[in-house]
Amino acid sequence: MMNIVEKLNDIINSILETNVVINNQTKFSDLPEWDSVVQMTFLVTVENEFNISIDIGEALEAETIGEFSRCIMKE
């Protein structure tokens, strides 16, 4: 079983076609070519892969992977 961060890492690399390694401290704004459109693709894909519905308002406030993980763990 992949943990949440690994799964998010896989999603980010698929969307961006990159090979970055992320951890809980990684900031979204530091990821290459991260913008609002990519962010939206990311949110939808997380919803699909975790089979959850995300509160987009809260998710948009998360600056780091760790904050985002906590946000989706509630769902």
Add this chain to the structure above:
Amino acid sequence: MKSLNYPFDSQYLIKHKTKIRQELICENKTYTFIKVAVLAGSTVNHIVDFIELFLLDCGLKPEFYISGFNQYYEEVMFESQRLEQFKPDIVFIHTSSRNILSKPTIKDTKEHIEEKLDMEFERYTAMWTKLKEMFNCIIIQNNFERPMYQIMGNSDISNIHGESNFIYRLNGLMYKYSQDNGHFYIHDVDGLSARYGLERWQEPKYWYYYKYALNINAIPEFCYSLVSIIKSLYGKNKRGIILDADNTLWKGIVGEDGANNLKMSTDTGIGYSFYEWQHYLKKLSQYGIVLSVASKNNECDFFEGLANTSNALEAKDFECIYANWNRKDENIEKIAQELQLGKEHFLFVDDNPTERALVMHTDVTVIDGNKPEEFIKYINNGHYFEVTQLTKEDVVRKQSYKANADRQKQQRQHIHYHDFLRDLELTLNIQTFDGTNIDRIVQLLNKSNQFNLLTQRYTQQEFILHVQENNRRCYFGELKDRFGDYGLIVIIMVSVDKRILYVEDFVMSCRAIKKNVEFAIMDYIYQVAKEKGCKKIVGTYIPTARNALVKDIYKSMGFTSKDLNNGPITWEIEVSKYKNMNQTVQTIVKGQ
């Protein structure tokens, strides 16, 4: 690309669209370049991405003009310089029910509502008219989907104050405009969102946070449907469907269950599904879609199955029929050649997953369903036959395919088929009836319908008496080729009177049709006629509902006839004028 073929995995496409785009660009196809202006009533980023993917996949390389957010009207009517420089081939107006400005309220009078409707519609017509004047381009306009809620409940759709009713009428005005303007096409979002599931389609949080007028997960479906209009306009529709027979056209296996036990009528539930499917295919064929068959059957069994009167489809509805035991991909290759169409223009439908897997490797699009209702759904939702410019030529196009197919068929028969027969190393063993094989002979006489000149039926007793009368002779033939033994497959009965040889019963098994066996045995009868000092050979054909196959058989052997009516036809030939026909079957006469 396979991942973009219908039915696709939208979630996969959303996650991997960057990779898919890179792969498409690496394919390095020959592209047709098109300029597409997207006029946006809501956010379009992902929409543009997917329009591009589906266009690239079919060989169209788009350059985009994208209007500012919700500037679809302004950038046509007031600030059109950038658009004028761009000179679009296609303008896509991406509006939704969210863009309707003046909606009816319960306080409005009937006149007020009419005014609002006119005002709303005029905004669009003004835009369409100006676009046409500026560019004379193709315009694709979304219709409006049902609203998110119905204030008036069920009455919302019928009451003039209902928003649903207002949208319904607005759509009606757009359809009328489309009927009167050839360059203007409706993208049916109303239908698409209903099929997708309206609540899922409208998931409002994507509007609240991102101003998307639809669920992001629905964007691939939305773009596929939109691009199918463009594909159709650029001549990239499919042209034909190649079908398997057993358990695909009808329920049952004709060679095992028998033609009368196939199910394709409304009498049974399972039959009903095939009934509806055949009617669906028949309707498609009326729009010029070419239907062909590639099935693993004996040809005669297939035709017996098709002759079952419960079929909605008849032999004339099919352009090419390949019912044989060859590989399906080879048969499909031949169908494409005969119809002179690329394989990418065909769909293939077969209930057998092994056959589908085989054909999957060709350019043919394989419909991945197992039963009739799935075939209909996948073909319908795949938008393969989008009608955009229905001209008289489309409806008559089928006839020209048919002519091509006939020409090709002739060529095939005269050049290749001859070689094919030779390769089979056919051997016909001819014997005179002496009481042996009586079971098989009577069975063949009584069972054969298609290659049967007189269609006379006998009991064994009657047959033996019949042969003994009038100095008759009965010959039969057993056929072999290098693959195996066909058994006793041909019977011919003759009598001689006053130096005329009369051919009476002439029957052949379907298994031996198109093997030149009929010519081989007639060549032998010619030998017999010569030996008996006959001057003439006379044969008779009695038409039945089933034996049209042999209507011209004597003619093809050089016989002539004076009978022109629809009843029995007597054919004759001078023995001195008879020419041997058979060049491919080796004949052995027992006792010689």
